[in-house]
Amino acid sequence: MSTDRRFSDSHEWFDIDGDTVTIGLTQYAVNELTDVTYVELRPVGTALSAGDSVGEVESVKTTSDVYSAVAGEIVDVNQGAIDDPAVLNRDAAGEGWLVKIRTDDAGPLGDLLDAAAYEERYPTD
């Protein structure tokens, strides 16, 4: 796991690589959702403000929006997660990533939790 990874209280993780931020859902969130059955992501090219939804993840029990903490443009979506939503249950922190966003301002990520703080607040066991 990247040491730059940040976590929100709405249970997204954010990986920073230059001006690109990868967003996914945390294992804690996926455990709460139960089996993921459907993933819908906004298309490549979508312009986002901080706090906008990048898509929806639906499980056996409920439907949940996924939010971006940064403004920018969607430059990639994980077609693998759309085709096989269960990849989120198998590997939420890796293969189950959702979208990549190009941003001019990764600053808001500084306000989010680091891995240790998130794990303490939302333990997975």
Add this chain to the structure above:
Amino acid sequence: MATATDLKQTPFYDYHVQHGGKLVEYSGWAMPLHYGSIIEEHHQTRRSGGLFDVSHMGRLRFDGTDAVRFLDTMVTRNVHDMQVGQARYAIVCNEHGGCLDDVLVYRLSDTKCMVVCNAANRAKIVAHVEAIRGDMSFTMKDDTESTAMIAMQGPTVMALLSAFSTSIGELKRYRFIEKKVLLASVMISRTGYTGEDGVEVILPKMLARKAMQMMLANLDSEVPEIQPCGLGSRDSLRLEAGMALYGHEIDETIDPISAGLNFALNLDKPGGFIGQAALQKIAASGPVRTLVGLTLDTRRAARQGMAVKAGDTVVGTVTSGCLSPTLDASIAMALVDTAHAQAGGMLGVDLGRSTVEATVGALPFPWREAKG
């Protein structure tokens, strides 16, 4: 949500915790939603066998010379002509024909019956009994917290139990037997809530741990035939099987005729039951709304409360929905205006951001055919 310490625990609570059960609050009880995957547990039950802790369900024992006569006034099905060893599904109605609960009545003897009710309605049913009993001579004892209840469901269950006891193997559907184990009485009925064959077992709390060990002894084998399953798969299984869930397909504002439960009514019952006159009227004029099955043209799930539309007009409401693991399709039950309840018709379901097409079909959903 209440904290874990406020919640009632079934006799299998420790088992759930030790086996990775995700515990959630359900009607005041800490119950396992799943032990890993709801979908896998659903398939396990359809393919082979699932074991469900259903100890949260209410178990009320009626005993006395008027017990049968009383239950005949309280539930929609005949109790007086039941044989000892027979179980019947029935509804408890209010005066307007709305559903206070759906229950299983077990005829234990000429003067004794057991009623299994929903956990969420247990206190209400106990109060209802006291309110309507008048001067009838019987006692009601709430056995819920001194007993445990397990459902074993799936195509391998009866064969497995037959090897264990011939009398269980020979049980007919909706029949039960009582067996003595360590001086205690264990009740085994060929009933369930998944569409699959199987049994439900009521046993004293003190035998619960031992029983669980025995029934899951097969877990040591390479491919266990019976595996523990949580309430999540119980819900998707009963939904495929078109079975009503209280608070969804039925409640105090929905009558059993609209909910397609005519088979559970004896509208000509001699002596009458509460709600009978109202239901006779509904039967005569036909229900305004009808419960239907919908198959949606999407992989998204419809949820309770979503609007069902014909064109731009709202003609009904979704009562339950899920992505059916067996049919691999988005299915839902909905109460719709009877004019739109015809099988084969097309309706829309408003999923929020979009409205998707749905085909009206009969219940249950064709899960048996899909299973092959």
